[in-house]
Amino acid sequence: MLPERTPSPLRRDALDAAIVDLDGTMVDTLGDFHAALTRTLAELGLPGIAAPTIETMVGKGSEHLLRSVLNHVLVLENQARAAIKTEALMPAAWDAYQRHYLAINGQCSAVYPGVLEGLEALRARGLRLACLTNKPTAFARPLLAQKGLDGFFEQVFGGDAFERKKPDPLPLLKTCEALGTAPARTLMVGDSSNDAQAARAAGCPVVLVTYGYNHGQPARSVDADDWVDTLTELRLA
DSSP states (O other), X not given: OOOOOOOOOBOGGGOSEEEEOOBTTTEEOHHHHHHXXXXXXXXXXXXXXXXXXXXXXXXXXXXXXXXXXXXXXXXXXXXXXXXXXXXXXXXXXXXXXXXXXXXXXXXXXXXXXXXXXXXXXXXXXXOEEEEEOSSOHHHHHHHHHHTTOGGGOSEEEOTTSSSSOXXXXXXXXXXXXXXXXXXXXXXXXXXXXXXXXXXXXXXOOEEEESSSOSTTXXXXXXXXXXXXXXXXXXXXX
């Protein structure tokens, strides 16, 4: 674990933009994941999975989440060659999951406290904003609109927008390119090691919220420039 330290406030005059993650950072979507996965598993004739278990699998994209859930359930069912069976099920499972997720998207989720105020403060400081998530774009855009967050962002990119997903730096670099800003002057705000690793590799400063889905690990154990309990605590000197 990294040693405890008191981070310095990020300088506003050193930033032109902020890239903000979605799941676990702006919106608590665990309920949506649980509902869609429960319906998907039932359609496949498989037992359900508990929400706390799903939480540890969130963050690397919907395909990774679904594959992890299928493998977990098949292992619990003591099915031999679970990994091979998972891959065989993926096409049908992915089709079912997309249908079920789009049907309930946003119904079992909620915006975290302080998100609206935090985004308003970032915008008031003159920062250009983009949303970058590993969630498919077809899921992300309707969710942002339903929760009244879409108007904050000049750009919205999902996990299918680029060749690779976070923690690869490519999505951050491409988002900076779309915003017309330098990575060193573009803040990444996320909830997990995926966001932090991508930001470090891209050359972006990074702040993590402490309440999200960091694979079951404390956000403060991840190398970052700052950690906040709400987006209203972002300190831009």
